[in-house]
Amino acid sequence: MSTADSRKNLDRRALLQAALVVPAAGAAATALDTVPARAATATAAATAGGGGGRFDTEGPRFALAVLPDTQYLFDADSSDPAPLRETFRYLVSERGESNIAFMTHLGDVTEHGTGEEIELAADTFRTLHGKVPYSVLAGNHDINGSTDDQRGDSAYLKAFGPKRYSSMPTFGGASPDGYNSYHVLRAAGREWLILALDWRVSDRGLRWARGVLDTHPSLPAVLTTHDLAWSDDDGAAQLSDNGKRLWDGLVRGNDQIFLALGGHYWPPGRTVLTNDAGHDVHVQITNYQDRYYGGAGMIRMYGFDLARGVIDVETFSPWFLARDPAKRTPLEAETIELTGPVDRFSLDIDFAERFASFAPATPPAPRPASAVMPRGTVAYWRFDSSGLPDAGRAGKPVTDGRVARDLTGNGNDLTVRRLHASGADALTWSAEHHLGQPAHASLRFDGGKAPDRGAVLTTAANAPLNSATFTSGYTIETFVKLPEPFAGDHAWMGILSWEGRNGDAGKTTGWSPDEPTCSLNLSPERFLQFVVYPQLQDADPTSWSHAVPVGRWMHIALVNDGRRTVMYVDGSKIARNPAQKSTGIATLGKPFVLGATQFDERFGQGFYGWIGDTRIVSRALAPKDFLSPFV
Structure with missing residues (x-):
């Protein structure tokens, strides 16, 4: 089977698909107090998108692509960006078909954070420029892991700091240090907030994050960071020490955060915690660097379906999926798609009820008869x-x-x-x-x-x-x-x-x-x-x-x-x-x-x-x- 035929075959699979984008570097970072004006433009701009079709902001279904640790693909002279490039090409080509709203990277882009590794990674991400918005946050391998977000300049910040995202229609702003950012995207007829926090957030960074939530009090929020939780071999997750700090200092008191995603540890796992409002917060680890070929650009797709009240989650490698099945090695075949209970599952969420405390649903108003009688209407009761x-x-x-x-x-x-x-x-x-x-x-x-x-x-x-x-x-x-x-x-x-x-x-x-x-x-x-x-x-x-x-x-x-x-x-x-x-x-x-x-x-x-x-x-x-x- 040709590569083209293989991709057509993939389209028929029950996989959630996605697309992402990275606009080129532009203006300086937007501070928190200037964010609302930029966020207000996201709705119209995000619709246009690019790549594989037009993103629909109003339909009840959309997908969030999650990309965990890619550090073994950017490891000194053993680097191989090919898997990630294929992942990005796949996501771009499927943007319209699968209604991909956003992609978020969970940190540890590179192994050592050197200028050469960072430069190669930054060049690989340009495959996505001008297509779908995305965020990247620093993992401990991307910067000096003994520091927090007040560390100052770094090769990572030059390549993946606020300037990289400033032309994205979803970009809301960054913390003054540049290591924390957020995006506001419109999908399923409403706006959503994505927080991308550094590997180690300082007290100043936590205050900034709380300020972002306070500035957008009606938006459901997804928290992404590198070190959040770890899991046992059965996939039962619990908060790490840093995760406990984030939970106590940010998550538990902010009902807007309903989903929190981290990498860093393996194996993957998940748990559900209860916040101060008595509501569920889904906490999940996504990391496949221990798998064959450093995870081979594995992505996890979160398919939001507001009509059904679920988030369907699937995990797969576009790099291996694009290959001729007859030529796949046993390890490639084994890593194409992961179907264990922590890799492929569904979350039942009554979105209206879960978000009611900060964004109560407003039922649609009645529509007059004159608005629903198109040409050729012969009877309407x-x-x-x-x-x-x-x-x-x-x-x-x-x-x-x-x-x-x-x-x-x-x-x-x-x-x-x-x-x-x-x-x-x-x-x-x-x-x-x-x-x-x-x-x-x-x-x-x-x-x-x-x-x-x-x-x-x-x-x-x-x-x-x-x-x-x-x-x-x-x-x-x-x-x-x-x-x-x-x-x-x-x-x-x-x-x-x-x-x-x-x-x-x-x-x-x-x-x-x-x-x-x-x-x-x-x-x-x-x-x-x-x-x-x-x-x-x-x-x-x-x-x-x-x-x-x-x-x-x-x-x-x-x-x-x-x-x-x-x-x-x-x-x-x-x-x-x-x-x-x-x-x-x-x-x-x-x-x-x-x-x-x-x-x-x-x-x-x-x-x-x-x-x-x-x-x-x-x-x-x-x-x-x-x-x-x-x-």
């Missing part, structure tokens, strides 16, 4: 006061005859009615809603079997939607939540549909001629089923989702481009979308229904759960244009 006047309080029944207005003005209003002998509680108003939903309201349906019960909202007999065929394409969206526990038998309940029999539309291919021409349903396994009988084909292409969750809101989108239909759940395309040609919907001039599906023109059970904003557009929309934006 919402259940706040704009769409359902005098909606009332939570739990109040929505009575028969009440009208949910079609806010497009196209005349597709929905009228409420109970099914069979259902009581008042079959349909009630609720303030619950999906976080990304424009309206902060929904309807709570209490449908079920034995006896059939429920409620529906239907268009009037002359509504334009009843006969719309959508031969140029369509997008149907809705927000749904299933109760937890999902008690009772609700198999094959309908969410939305058009009334009528597909047999009456001349269709012959389906499971039964008595099922409707278009419906979104839920199977016994909680799979979403969207079955449509197209206007122009005698077919019944059906999309199936995965088993959807209970107790959690989801956004569902059904998108047809005039040729085929694709279902999306929470902005992600599901797998089981048919390749059959599907043009339009074979409507029969009969009402559109929210809350149930007919069979043989009769309603059985109604929907069980919540339904929020629902919109129909007469063209295919991209996920970025859905009612709830996703990445």
